[in-house]
Amino acid sequence: MCSAKALLEVSGVGKRFGGLAALSEVSLTVQAGEIYGLIGPNGAGKTTLFNCLTGLYDLSEGQIRLAGEAIQGLKPHAIVQRGFARTFQNIRLFANMTALENVMVGRHPRTRAGILGSVLRTAAERREEAAIREAAHFWLERVGLNAKARSLAGHLPYGAQRRLEIARALATEPRILALDEPVAGMNPSERRDMADLFLRLRHDHQLTLLLIEHDVKLVMGLCDRVAVLDYGRKIAEGSPASVQRDPAVIKAYLGGHAA
Amino acid sequence: MDIFAQQIVNGLVLGSIYALVALGYTMVYGILELINFAHGEVTMVGALIALAVIGALLGVAPDLPGILAVIAGALVAIPACMLLGYTIERVAYRPLRQAPRLAPLITAIGVSIILQNVAMLIWGRQYIAFPPILPQATFQIAGAQVSALQIFIVLLSGVAMAGLWFMVQRTRLGRAMRACGESRETASLMGIDVNRIISTAFIIGSALAAIAGLMVSAYYGLAHYYMGFMLGLKAFSAAVLGGIGNLGGAVLGGLLLGVIEALGAGYIGDITGGFLGSHYQDVFAFLVLIAVLVFRPSGLLGERVAQRA
Numbered sequence: 384m385c386s387a388k389a390l391l392e393v394s395g396v397g398k399r400f401g402g403l404a405a406l407s408e409v410s411l412t413v414q415a416g417e418i419y420g421l422i423g424p425n426g427a428g429k430t431t432l433f434n435c436l437t438g439l440y441d442l443s444e445g446q447i448r449l450a451g452e453a454i455q456g457l458k459p460h461a462i463v464q465r466g467f468a469r470t471f472q473n474i475r476l477f478a479n480m481t482a483l484e485n486v487m488v489g490r491h492p493r494t495r496a497g498i499l500g501s502v503l504r505t506a507a508e509r510r511e512e513a514a515i516r517e518a519a520h521f522w523l524e525r526v527g528l529n530a531k532a533r534s535l536a537g538h539l540p541y542g543a544q545r546r547l548e549i550a551r552a553l554a555t556e557p558r559i560l561a562l563d564e565p566v567a568g569m570n571p572s573e574r575r576d577m578a579d580l581f582l583r584l585r586h587d588h589q590l591t592l593l594l595i596e597h598d599v600k601l602v603m604g605l606c607d608r609v610a611v612l613d614y615g616r617k618i619a620e621g622s623p624a625s626v627q628r629d630p631a632v633i634k635a636y637l638g639g640h641a642a
Numbered sequence: 643m644d645i646f647a648q649q650i651v652n653g654l655v656l657g658s659i660y661a662l663v664a665l666g667y668t669m670v671y672g673i674l675e676l677i678n679f680a681h682g683e684v685t686m687v688g689a690l691i692a693l694a695v696i697g698a699l700l701g702v703a704p705d706l707p708g709i710l711a712v713i714a715g716a717l718v719a720i721p722a723c724m725l726l727g728y729t730i731e732r733v734a735y736r737p738l739r740q741a742p743r744l745a746p747l748i749t750a751i752g753v754s755i756i757l758q759n760v761a762m763l764i765w766g767r768q769y770i771a772f773p774p775i776l777p778q779a780t781f782q783i784a785g786a787q788v789s790a791l792q793i794f795i796v797l798l799s800g801v802a803m804a805g806l807w808f809m810v811q812r813t814r815l816g817r818a819m820r821a822c823g824e825s826r827e828t829a830s831l832m833g834i835d836v837n838r839i840i841s842t843a844f845i846i847g848s849a850l851a852a853i854a855g856l857m858v859s860a861y862y863g864l865a866h867y868y869m870g871f872m873l874g875l876k877a878f879s880a881a882v883l884g885g886i887g888n889l890g891g892a893v894l895g896g897l898l899l900g901v902i903e904a905l906g907a908g909y910i911g912d913i914t915g916g917f918l919g920s921h922y923q924d925v926f927a928f929l930v931l932i933a934v935l936v937f938r939p940s941g942l943l944g945e946r947v948a949q950r951a
Contacts, residue, residue: 437831463833477824480817487814488821492833494814498842501813502805508813515814555833 389448390415390591391436391467391559396445398428398435398615405431406615409445413559418585418592420606420623422599424635427612429595430472433561436593437469438462450558464492468557470548472564472595478537482528482547485536486519489554522550526580542573546580553584559591560584566598574598578605603627611635644785649908650901651786655861657900658799662854663877664884664892665806666847672823672887673843675743679750680730681851682874683757684723686867688852689859690765692719693772700773708775712860720852727848728841736837754871761867769864776860795857802850803893809846810889819843823887872924876903879931885944894942902926 391413398406406428413419421429434440436447438459447455454462468489477485494515500508523529526546531539536547545565552560562581566574578601584590596602602609603623611619611626613635619626626632663685670678692715699711734753738746779790810816821829822839830836858873859865880899884891907923934941 439827439831458835459827459830460833460835463831469831471828475825475828477821477828479824480820484817484820488817488829488832488834491814491818491821496814498815498845501809501815512813551832 388415389413390417390450391593392446392448393432393436394446394448396432396435396447397443398431398440399443404615406435409612409615409617411610411617411620413591413593415558415591416585416589417607418581418594418605420602420609421593421595421612422597422602422609422626423612427635428615429612430563431615432612433469433563433595436462436561437467460492463555463557466556466558467561468552468555468559469561470545470552470563470565472567474541474544474548476536476544476547476551478535480536481533482523482536482539482543483516483519483532485547485551486522486554487515489522489551490515490518492555519554522554523547525553525584526550542569545569545577549580553588553590557590559593561593561595563595564597565594566596566601574601581605599627645908646905647784647786649904651783651788651792652908653901653904654897655792655795655900656904657880657897658796659854659857659861659873659896660877660880660900661893661896662799662802662850662857663873664881664896665803665889666851667878667881668884668886668889668892669819669843669847670840671881672889673819673826673840674735674746676735676746677750677878677886678730678735678844678847679747679874679878680734680753680757681847682870682872682877683754683761684727684730684848684851684870685855685858685873686761686865686870687726687757688719688723688848688855689865689869690761690770690855690867691722692716692852692856693770693859693865694765695719696773696775700775708773708777711773711775712856716853716856719856720849723848723852723855724845727844727851731841731844736840754874758867758871765867767867769866770859772859772863772865774863791860795861798853798857802853806846806850807889815839815842876924876927879927879934882941883930883934885941888941888943891941891943898942899927899930902930 389412394410396406396409397404409432423429435442438457442455446453449465449467452465454465477488494511496508496511520529520532523532526549528543528546528550531543536544539547566577569577581592585592594606606623608621609623609626610617611632618631618635619629666681667678670676695715695718696711699706699714730753734749735746738749777790781788810819818829818834818839821832821834822836826836858869876899880895881892883899884895903923903926906926907920910918910920910922
């Protein structure tokens with residue numbers, strides 16, 4: 384049942400807030416190298432699932448495995464350490480730091496310098512600091528932001544902030560990158576650029592992508608498989624084409640729930 | 643001797659000490675939005691440990707050069723205070739991380755009282771004299787008399803502050819601290835162990851506090867279990883004056899408060915026709931604190947507090 388290439392296995396995950404079941408019995412499996420879409424009406428529980436996956440919320444029930452290792456109950460930083468990175472629906476950059484510094488923060492889980500190295504400026508610390516800077520420039524370049532390295536993140540235009548969040552997440556060297564509505568608020572040409580970027584990232588860095596998105600065209604064009612959430616339950620899963628024809632999905636989107 | 647120049651010098655010396663302590667308040671506040679009222683007591687513990695070491699050393703080797711004895715005292719007091727700061731955070735504040743903000747604040751006051759009383763049990767209620775082992779040389783600078791100790795205090799504070807600034811701006815740890823200051827949750831999702839960074843802020847702040855405690859006791863020539871209370875309150879006022887959460891603000895606030903206090907102490911007799919003497923100097927720190935809270939609650943350089951509070 385546990386296939387060899389499954390990178391992320393979510394089984395029977397539930398999350399309750401008081402009496403409200405935000406997620407119930409959600410199970411899905413993301414294969415390594417896949418672009419996996421997560422869609423559903425507003426309030427379906429997509430972001431809640433992201434928050435469960437990244438350790439912000441404790442699960443009420445169920446299990447999450449990343450590359451075979453159970454990660455539920457781990458602290459967010461420990462989950463990042465194991466290769467799960469994310470971006471946010473409402474951008475959450477460190478606004479008072481430069482673009483470069485934001486990405487340098489992303490190197491934190493892959494570097495070590497502590498209080499002694501930082502205060503004493505040991506040779507190892509200086510080498511590592513140079514490597515952090517170099518890696519940060521590399522990721523800025525990948526998302527096309529190297530020219531803005533010295534700008535304060537909070538001063539960047541909206542589209543650039545979205546891309547900066549991606550660069551910062553990539554700097555943590557994830558195996559799987561979870562993107563929460565990465566093209567929201569973008570125009571069609573910016574959306575195409577982002578889709579190209581995702582494909583390049585998958586190709587060049589063997590990255591697996593988990594994508595929450597409302598733009599149906601983007602999801603259908605980009606994703607290998609799609610899961611549909613509605614009222615905290617998975618109501619469909621499969622290829623974009625098959626999901627699009629699924630009566631349950633059509634009903635969820637067009638309304639008419641028999642709650 | 644020019645009273646104005648003299649009081650400026652005295653104020654800058656006092657102000658550098660306030661600044662060192664204020665940095666500890668502001669670093670912790672910047673990340674946790676917690677006023678660590680026990681921070682003043684850490685300076686007291688630093689001073690008393692250093693004095694105990696110095697006293698013991700001079701007891702064994704009376705011919706030891708004074709400066710070496712003081713350095714030895716610092717080398718024991720600084721790590722001891724770092725450990726104390728770490729322990730305070732671990733034991734008193736971390737378990738309350740999810741509690742309403744008032745709970746850790748009250749706990750901070752509790753920790754402060756505990757530390758005072760433990761220090762009183764260990765070192766007694768009496769004033770402990772700082773032995774006269776430091777060079778007594780003085781210099782005339784711009785009409786003011788400046789002692790070697792005063793110069794040393796200002797220089798050492800300057801070095802410590804520059805080191806902190808560099809650490810915060812240019813190292814992995816400093817970036818992580820700034821990231822936690824902007825959003826602890828987002829920082830944790832970038833792989834930063836937030837508890838570790840909070841511990842680091844306490845450890846660094848406590849090291850600075852130990853240095854400040856040693857400076858104060860050397861400057862006034864004495865130390866006792868209650869000395870951290872007033873020093874802590876003044877440094878807190880300095881941090882608020884500069885804009886709490888802002889490191890540059892803590893330094894600016896500390897220096898300004900020191901100068902205001904020294905000038906106030908120097909001129910209060912003239913202003914009130916001798917009715918109030920220079921022992922009223924403590925009044926000025928709190929007048930400043932009240933004025934800031936009324937007219938510019940975010941402090942001179944701060945903006946974030948107003949948004950957050």
